[in-house]
Amino acid sequence: MSETHVASGKVREIYALDDERLLLVASDRISTFDVVLPTEIPDKGCVLTGLSGFWFARTREIVPNHLLALRDDGRSTECKRLEMLPIECVVRGYITGSGWKDYQATGEVCGHRLPEGLVESQQLPQPIFTPATKAQTGHDENITREQAAELVGRETFDTVERISLELYGFASEHARARGIVLADTKLEFGFDEKGELVLGDEAFTPDSSRFWPADEYEPGRPQPSFDKQYVRDYCESLGWGKTAPGPELPDGVVAGTRGRYVEAFERLTGIGFDDYLADPDVVLR
Numbered sequence: 001m002s003e004t005h006v007a008s009g010k011v012r013e014i015y016a017l018d019d020e021r022l023l024l025v026a027s028d029r030i031s032t033f034d035v036v037l038p039t040e041i042p043d044k045g046c047v048l049t050g051l052s053g054f055w056f057a058r059t060r061e062i063v064p065n066h067l068l069a070l071r072d073d074g075r076s077t078e079c080k081r082l083e084m085l086p087i088e089c090v091v092r093g094y095i096t097g098s099g100w101k102d103y104q105a106t107g108e109v110c111g112h113r114l115p116e117g118l119v120e121s122q123q124l125p126q127p128i129f130t131p132a133t134k135a136q137t138g139h140d141e142n143i144t145r146e147q148a149a150e151l152v153g154r155e156t157f158d159t160v161e162r163i164s165l166e167l168y169g170f171a172s173e174h175a176r177a178r179g180i181v182l183a184d185t186k187l188e189f190g191f192d193e194k195g196e197l198v199l200g201d202e203a204f205t206p207d208s209s210r211f212w213p214a215d216e217y218e219p220g221r222p223q224p225s226f227d228k229q230y231v232r233d234y235c236e237s238l239g240w241g242k243t244a245p246g247p248e249l250p251d252g253v254v255a256g257t258r259g260r261y262v263e264a265f266e267r268l269t270g271i272g273f274d275d276y277l278a279d280p281d282v283v284l285r
């Protein structure tokens with residue numbers, strides 16, 4: 001089978017298998033504040049690929065997705081090539097990150113007026129859909145629902161909002177039963193050749209979501225996490241200006257990050273990470 005390299009994302013390499021199919025290969029690269037760091041996290045790409053496969057196999061009744069097959073290396077996904085929407089579909093169940101910053105400044109997030117007096121990391125009365133632009137270069141920016149509807153059309157907007165909230169509800173309930181709070185998440189959708197809306201990219205991974213240990217959850221402060229937050233916090237502690245080049249990560253931070261990613265995988269899937277590496281298809285069953 002011939003594979004033509006078509007693009008490099010920050011984390012994934014994209015190859016064309018043929019006109020209809022892509023191969024997404026998740027590397028061990030890690031980016032924080034949209035800068036790829038010089039140090040890799042061993043096995044991270046396999047965690048992302050396996051977790052996405054796990055969720056794709058379990059959410060087909062909510063929305064079709066791009067997954068066709070996982071390869072034996074545990075980091076490569078054969079998928080349907082989609083025409084991706086120019087927005088990132090973010091759902092927030094808790095107020096943190098850029099949502100917390102926006103709320104403190106304006107009392108709103110993406111046009112949602114929120115109750116007064118929320119504290120950092122507090123659960124919202126209900127999950128909200130907070131779209132962002134998909135910046136070609138630089139940082140994604142939060143936009144209002146109206147701006148997003150202008151970018152993708154009203155009907156498509158209404159559909160992705162409804163589906164994103166439904167997917168978040170499904171995944172957050174699953175995660176909560178396994179001791180993990182799914183604080184927020186980012187999804188990407190596209191259209192297939194028949195014009196059908198399909199879930200693409202990755203789903204409910206520690207790169208696209210904030211996962212907090214439920215037993216340590218305490219509103220009013222930042223939360224310990226099973227995701228990139230640990231690396232973000234390390235980078236910020238250095239006083240790094242968040243522009244390239246990013247800092248090298250010391251061995252302890254690499255091991256700590258790898259451990260958090262693998263623990264998120266094992267808790268959420270109930271599958272040993274070594275069992276996944278031995279046979280990636282275990283996450284699809």
Ligand SMILES: Nc1ncnc2c1ncn2[C@@H]1O[C@H](COP(=O)(O)OP(=O)(O)OP(=O)(O)O)[C@@H](O)[C@H]1O
Nearest residue numbers: 008009010011012066079080081082084136200201
């Ligand atoms: N089924 C699909 N068809 C077409 N493109 C896809 C599909 N699934 C994911 N993509 C795109 O592939 C890329 C995945 O690579 P990666 O996540 O490393 O990139 P990124 O750093 O998030 O984004 P980018 O570099 O494009 O700004 C994303 O641009 C994503 O939108």
Ligand SMILES: [Mg+2]
Nearest residue numbers: 009010011201
């Ligand atoms: Mg991405």
